[in-house]
Amino acid sequence: MMQSWIILGATSSMARAFGRAVAERGDAVFFAGRDMDDLKRSATDSAVRGARVAEPVFFDARKPESFSAIYDRVSAEEGIINVAVFVGSMPPQDAIDAEPSLIDGTVTDSFTGPARFLQGLASLMEERGSGTVIGVGSVAGDRGRIGNYVYGAAKAGFHTYLSGLRNRLNRSGGHVVTVKPGFVDTAMTWGIEGMFLVAPPEKVARDLLRAVDKKKNVIYTPFFWRYIMLIIRSIPEGIFKKLSV
Amino acid sequence: MLWKTTEYAGWGRVHTATGQVARPERVSNLVAALKETPAPAIGMCRSYGDASLNDGGAAIDMTRLDRIIGFDPDSGTLEVEGGCQIGELARLFAPRGWLPAVMPGTGFATVAGCIANDVHGKNHHGNGSFGQHVISLVLMTPSGKKVIGPKKSAKLFQATVGGLGQTGIIVSVKLQMLPCKGDVMMVTERRAESYEDFLTLLDNSTATYSVGWIDATAKGNNLGRGILEEAETGSGLMPAQKKPKSVPFNAPAFALSKPIVKAFNAAYYRRVPESGRTSVKPINDFFFPLDAIHDWNKLYGKRGFHQFQCVVPIEKAAALREMLELIARSGLASPLAVLKRMGAGRAGNMSFPMEGYTLAVDFPNRPQAEILISRLEEMTQLAGGRLYLAKDSLATGARIKSMYPEHAAWVDEVEKADPEGQFATDLIRRLDLRTTL
Known part of the structure; x- marks a missing residue:
C-alpha cells in the first residue's frame, strides 16, 4: 500500500532525519513548516533519496488557515496517510517568567496548533484507514518542574490529546504513537548546560520507524528515559517540590 | 541557542x-551566526593536525547542512550542501551508477572539507584531485555570498580549493560525479617484495584505483615491502555489510609498541598469498577501510598521533627510500603506512598533489617521533617535494611556503576575501600562512 507522510515542523533536525528515513522507503513526504527555502532543500534531498513524492508545504501552528491547503494536497495522494508531528517551541522559563504572554505561543506551538491540525485530518484518516500519527511529546511533559514547566504543561496536554486520538483512530484501524524523547542533539538542546547521553537525531528517527512498524503506543527514546522518568515520576510531591532537577 | 563553548580536536588528537x-x-541560521561572529567553518574534523581548529576563537560546525539539493541522473551532476559526507554520497549513488569522482580515505569527510584540502583519492593518477571535479560552489562571507567556479572568479576559486577555509564558508557545491559499474569493487591484491618491486608495480599499474600498504617496520632486503591493491568498480551481489564497531576507550601505549606492530605487519603482509588474489568487496571496505572502526584514532591512546605525508617527484624516488630506511630503523611506525603513485592533477594554489610518489605514515605522539618527522620533512624539502597540510601538525611556516610556489598568489586572494583575518585557524597561525615572509 502506498504511504504518504506529512511532517509538521520539518525544519527541525529530528524531523529531517525522519523524513529521510521514510523517503528511502519510497514513501511520499510533505515537509511542512514556515521556512520554505529550507523545506525545499529537504524535499529535494528526499526526492533524490527515493521518495515517491517530496514537496515543501507551508504550515504555521499559529495560523490554522494554513491547514486546509495541506489537507487538500495530501488527500490527492492515493493510499495511506500518516502524520509525524515535530512542532513545538521552548522559550527559556525565565523569559516566560518575565513575559507571561509567551505562554500562549508555547502552548499553541506545542499543543493546540498541532492538535487542531490533527483534529481536522482525523476524519480523512478514518476514511482511508490504518494510517499512523506520530506525536513527538517530551519527557518534560511527564512532570512539571521549575526549569520548563510551561513547555512541560503544553507537552502534557499534547500527550493526553494523543491518547484520546489513539482511542478514536483505533476504531478505524488507525494508530497513534506518542514519543517522549529525552535529550536529543538538536538546535534546541545545543549549548544548554547539563545535557547527558544525548542521542543523535538519526537514532531517534530509527526508533520512530520501529515504533510505527510495531504499533507501539508510547515510546521513550532513547529507551532508558522510560526508567529515568519512572524514577522522577515516583518521587513524592512533598519531596519533589523542594528539588531542582 | 546559537553558540556553545566546547573542546574539539584534530583527528590525530595531538592538537585541541x-x-x-x-x-x-x-x-x-548560518547567515545569522556569520553576521554575529564571523568564524571559520569546520566539518567532521578529519584533518589530522590543526587545520580545523580555532583555539580561543569561534567556529561554525557545518555538519548539519548536509542535504542533496540537486541531482541530474543523466549527466551525473550533483549539488549538495557543504556538510554532506562523501561516504553517504557513495552509498546513495553507487547503486545508480555514479560515484564522487574523488574519494579520500575516510567516508566521513565532508564535501566542503574535501574542497578546502583539495583531497586526492586512490585514482589520483588518472582522475586528479577533488577540486578538478567541482563545477561551481557557493562561498559565503559576512558581506554576502558568491557563486564561483573554475571560470567564474577563477582566482578566488583557485584560492578556495585547497584554501583551508580562508576565503569564506563553502555553503554548497555543484559536483561532476564519475560513472561506475555498481556498488562493489573487484580488488586484486599483490605482494611487493621490496621498495623497487613496489615502484615497478605502481608504475606499471593500469588500474583505475590503486593503493599500496607498506610495511614501515621492514628492514634490509624486505625494506619497502607491502601489498598493492588495484581495483575497478563492479556490479553484482554484495557480501553483507558488517556493522561498524567503535573503540570505547583510549588504548594503552603498548598496543602500538614496536614488537606488536612488527608482528602485526608481518602477518598482514602474509595474509595475501604470494601469487596474489582477487576478491569482491563492498565499496566502503575498499575506499574507507578504517571507517569500519569508529574512533580508531583512540587506538593511539590519549596522547594521540601524527601522520606524516609527503609527495616527492618521480625522479626523487630514492629520497623516499631513504625516508623508509630511517622510519624502519626508528621502530616508531604504526601499521598504517601508505604508498601511492600521484598524478599532476591539482585545482588550487595550495593543493598538495604533484606528479610523483606519496608516502603517508602514522606515528604515535612521542618526542622521538617529532624529531623523526622533522628529519623527514627536511628530506622532503631537499627532494623538491611537498607536505600535506591536511595531515600536518609539526611543520614550520618557512618550510611549507618554500614547497608551495603559488603561495604568494593565494595570500593575495585571501587578503581580498578576508582582509580582517576572521577565518584564520590554528594551522594558519602556526605556519603564519597568511603572510609571504
Missing part, C-alpha cells in the same frame, strides 16, 4: 581547541 561553536541547521 576550546571555543564557541555554532552548528546551524538551516542556511538562515
Whole structure:
C-alpha cells in the first residue's frame, strides 16, 4: 500500500532525519513548516533519496488557515496517510517568567496548533484507514518542574490529546504513537548546560520507524528515559517540590 | 541557542581547541551566526593536525547542512550542501551508477572539507584531485555570498580549493560525479617484495584505483615491502555489510609498541598469498577501510598521533627510500603506512598533489617521533617535494611556503576575501600562512 507522510515542523533536525528515513522507503513526504527555502532543500534531498513524492508545504501552528491547503494536497495522494508531528517551541522559563504572554505561543506551538491540525485530518484518516500519527511529546511533559514547566504543561496536554486520538483512530484501524524523547542533539538542546547521553537525531528517527512498524503506543527514546522518568515520576510531591532537577 | 563553548580536536588528537561553536541547521541560521561572529567553518574534523581548529576563537560546525539539493541522473551532476559526507554520497549513488569522482580515505569527510584540502583519492593518477571535479560552489562571507567556479572568479576559486577555509564558508557545491559499474569493487591484491618491486608495480599499474600498504617496520632486503591493491568498480551481489564497531576507550601505549606492530605487519603482509588474489568487496571496505572502526584514532591512546605525508617527484624516488630506511630503523611506525603513485592533477594554489610518489605514515605522539618527522620533512624539502597540510601538525611556516610556489598568489586572494583575518585557524597561525615572509 502506498504511504504518504506529512511532517509538521520539518525544519527541525529530528524531523529531517525522519523524513529521510521514510523517503528511502519510497514513501511520499510533505515537509511542512514556515521556512520554505529550507523545506525545499529537504524535499529535494528526499526526492533524490527515493521518495515517491517530496514537496515543501507551508504550515504555521499559529495560523490554522494554513491547514486546509495541506489537507487538500495530501488527500490527492492515493493510499495511506500518516502524520509525524515535530512542532513545538521552548522559550527559556525565565523569559516566560518575565513575559507571561509567551505562554500562549508555547502552548499553541506545542499543543493546540498541532492538535487542531490533527483534529481536522482525523476524519480523512478514518476514511482511508490504518494510517499512523506520530506525536513527538517530551519527557518534560511527564512532570512539571521549575526549569520548563510551561513547555512541560503544553507537552502534557499534547500527550493526553494523543491518547484520546489513539482511542478514536483505533476504531478505524488507525494508530497513534506518542514519543517522549529525552535529550536529543538538536538546535534546541545545543549549548544548554547539563545535557547527558544525548542521542543523535538519526537514532531517534530509527526508533520512530520501529515504533510505527510495531504499533507501539508510547515510546521513550532513547529507551532508558522510560526508567529515568519512572524514577522522577515516583518521587513524592512533598519531596519533589523542594528539588531542582 | 546559537553558540556553545566546547573542546574539539584534530583527528590525530595531538592538537585541541576550546571555543564557541555554532552548528546551524538551516542556511538562515548560518547567515545569522556569520553576521554575529564571523568564524571559520569546520566539518567532521578529519584533518589530522590543526587545520580545523580555532583555539580561543569561534567556529561554525557545518555538519548539519548536509542535504542533496540537486541531482541530474543523466549527466551525473550533483549539488549538495557543504556538510554532506562523501561516504553517504557513495552509498546513495553507487547503486545508480555514479560515484564522487574523488574519494579520500575516510567516508566521513565532508564535501566542503574535501574542497578546502583539495583531497586526492586512490585514482589520483588518472582522475586528479577533488577540486578538478567541482563545477561551481557557493562561498559565503559576512558581506554576502558568491557563486564561483573554475571560470567564474577563477582566482578566488583557485584560492578556495585547497584554501583551508580562508576565503569564506563553502555553503554548497555543484559536483561532476564519475560513472561506475555498481556498488562493489573487484580488488586484486599483490605482494611487493621490496621498495623497487613496489615502484615497478605502481608504475606499471593500469588500474583505475590503486593503493599500496607498506610495511614501515621492514628492514634490509624486505625494506619497502607491502601489498598493492588495484581495483575497478563492479556490479553484482554484495557480501553483507558488517556493522561498524567503535573503540570505547583510549588504548594503552603498548598496543602500538614496536614488537606488536612488527608482528602485526608481518602477518598482514602474509595474509595475501604470494601469487596474489582477487576478491569482491563492498565499496566502503575498499575506499574507507578504517571507517569500519569508529574512533580508531583512540587506538593511539590519549596522547594521540601524527601522520606524516609527503609527495616527492618521480625522479626523487630514492629520497623516499631513504625516508623508509630511517622510519624502519626508528621502530616508531604504526601499521598504517601508505604508498601511492600521484598524478599532476591539482585545482588550487595550495593543493598538495604533484606528479610523483606519496608516502603517508602514522606515528604515535612521542618526542622521538617529532624529531623523526622533522628529519623527514627536511628530506622532503631537499627532494623538491611537498607536505600535506591536511595531515600536518609539526611543520614550520618557512618550510611549507618554500614547497608551495603559488603561495604568494593565494595570500593575495585571501587578503581580498578576508582582509580582517576572521577565518584564520590554528594551522594558519602556526605556519603564519597568511603572510609571504
